[in-house]
Amino acid sequence: MPDETITQQVSERYARAVTTGERMCCPTGYNFDDLRSFVPEEVLRVSYGCGTPAGLATVRPGETVLDIGSGGGIDCFEACRRVGPSGRVIGVDMTDEMLAMARRNAPIVAKNLGYPAPNVEFRKGHAENLPVEDGSMDLIISNCVINLAPDKAKVFREMYRAIRPGGRFTISDIVSDQPVPNYLIHDTEKWGDCLSGALPVWEYLGGLVQAGFLGVHQMKFTPWSAIDGIHFLSLTLTGYKLSETAAPNGVRFASLLGPFSRAVDELGQAYQRGQSTQVSARTAQLLTTPPFERLFLLSDQPIVVATTDERLISILPAQAPCVWKGHFAIFTGPFAEVEDDGHHVYRRGVPLEICSKTLDVLESGPYSRHFAIINRASEAVEGEAVSCAPSGSCC
Numbered sequence: 593m594p595d596e597t598i599t600q601q602v603s604e605r606y607a608r609a610v611t612t613g614e615r616m617c618c619p620t621g622y623n624f625d626d627l628r629s630f631v632p633e634e635v636l637r638v639s640y641g642c643g644t645p646a647g648l649a650t651v652r653p654g655e656t657v658l659d660i661g662s663g664g665g666i667d668c669f670e671a672c673r674r675v676g677p678s679g680r681v682i683g684v685d686m687t688d689e690m691l692a693m694a695r696r697n698a699p700i701v702a703k704n705l706g707y708p709a710p711n712v713e714f715r716k717g718h719a720e721n722l723p724v725e726d727g728s729m730d731l732i733i734s735n736c737v738i739n740l741a742p743d744k745a746k747v748f749r750e751m752y753r754a755i756r757p758g759g760r761f762t763i764s765d766i767v768s769d770q771p772v773p774n775y776l777i778h779d780t781e782k783w784g785d786c787l788s789g790a791l792p793v794w795e796y797l798g799g800l801v802q803a804g805f806l807g808v809h810q811m812k813f814t815p816w817s818a819i820d821g822i823h824f825l826s827l828t829l830t831g832y833k834l835s836e837t838a839a840p841n842g843v844r845f846a847s848l849l850g851p852f853s854r855a856v857d858e859l860g861q862a863y864q865r866g867q868s869t870q871v872s873a874r875t876a877q878l879l880t881t882p883p884f885e886r887l888f889l890l891s892d893q894p895i896v897v898a899t900t901d902e903r904l905i906s907i908l909p910a911q912a913p914c915v916w917k918g919h920f921a922i923f924t925g926p927f928a929e930v931e932d933d934g935h936h937v938y939r940r941g942v943p944l945e946i947c948s949k950t951l952d953v954l955e956s957g958p959y960s961r962h963f964a965i966i967n968r969a970s971e972a973v974e975g976e977a978v979s980c981a982p983s984g985s986c987c
């Protein structure tokens with residue numbers, strides 16, 4: 593199917609949904625009772641997102657925020673509340689019917705928020721060609737839209753162009769655990785359902801880094817559905833557009849605290865837990881952003897961290913046999929590659945089969961926010977327990 597056909601059919605599908613109010617995609621997490629206090633019901637009825645990119649504590653007062661694929665306006669209106677009357681929100685969508693609904697509700701939301709005038713405008717446009725100036729946005733949000741765009745690399749490049757140096761994105765989208773096969777890609781209905789256009793996790797995260805973003809990492813993960821063994825999940829991701837000329841910030845050395853025993857960042861710099869690594873000014877800038885600042889000890893001189901230092905985090909698997917139950921771990925943290933204390937090497941976005949012992953480790957506090965876990969077993973399995981090698985490198 594040519595790209596224009598996909599885009600036109602997607603737009604027709606969402607135009608129809610405005611009138612029918614049919615239930616479509618996906619797993620969201622907004623507190624509708626809270627939103628109902630200032631967002632009209634007709635907007636909530638056509639909420640087709642798969643996350644809460646405007647609801648997480650990412651939107652700051654006074655900011656200029658762009659929402660790609662704003663639909664009926666739900667995320668824009670939540671962003672309006674969070675940026676406050678001095679901030680500004682721009683929603684972009686390609687579907688006239690969605691734009692009309694968002695536009696007619698903007699003055700109502702402003703009034704409900706007690707603002708003198710709406711601090712949001714809705715522009716017609718495509719994610720692949722955003723109608724905003726270069727470097728004009730503090731933050732880009734998007735909720736379940738980029739999977740619908742046939743040329744995601746172009747969308748990611750446009751995002752990078754639109755964000756100011758030092759700005760960031762927080763986007764929720766549907767991704768898959770493996771490439772979506774042709775028979776699904778050419779199913780028009782499933783494009784509209786946010787399934788056919790899903791990219792494998794490694795390709796989605798890699799595409800954002802290729803566009804220039806750094807520190808790309810998961811903020812939230814929700815399993816969505818599985819078709820013919822292909823798992824679809826909703827990920828909310830954040831990443832940064834660093835300034836080209838990084839001002840010195842006093843950081844010259846970084847010591848990885850854990851829980852990873854080893855990590856390689858997106859610029860190719862490797863770190864070993866507890867060892868001091870000299871970093872460039874650009875890396876220093878990156879490591880002071882969340883969640884890096886919690887994973888490293890940053891300093892202006894080398895710091896030797898003793899192996900007994902309580903700040904180091906190391907989580908060993910239990911001394912027990914492994915049981916394989918169909919779980920796969922997908923690393924979605926802010927590194928290209930990491931290793932754990934069970935010697936598993938996780939390449940970002942690539943599913944790795946894990947046993948129940950490793951599952952316990954990865955579901956523990958320090959690891960859990962960096963992984964999406966899926967279970968590929970089509971029915972409950974009770975695998976036999978197997979013993980690990982004495983080296984500890986079993987599963």
Ligand SMILES: C[S@@+](CC[C@H](N)C(=O)[O-])C[C@H]1O[C@@H](n2cnc3c(N)ncnc32)[C@H](O)[C@@H]1O
Binds near residue numbers: 599639664667
């Ligand atoms: C799944 S809905 C999500 C709407 C909204 N973000 C929400 O959470 O309710 C997808 C929206 O993105 C718009 N859209 C899809 N592809 C687009 C593209 N390439 N450029 C601009 N808008 C697009 C559709 O018109 C539709 O309003």
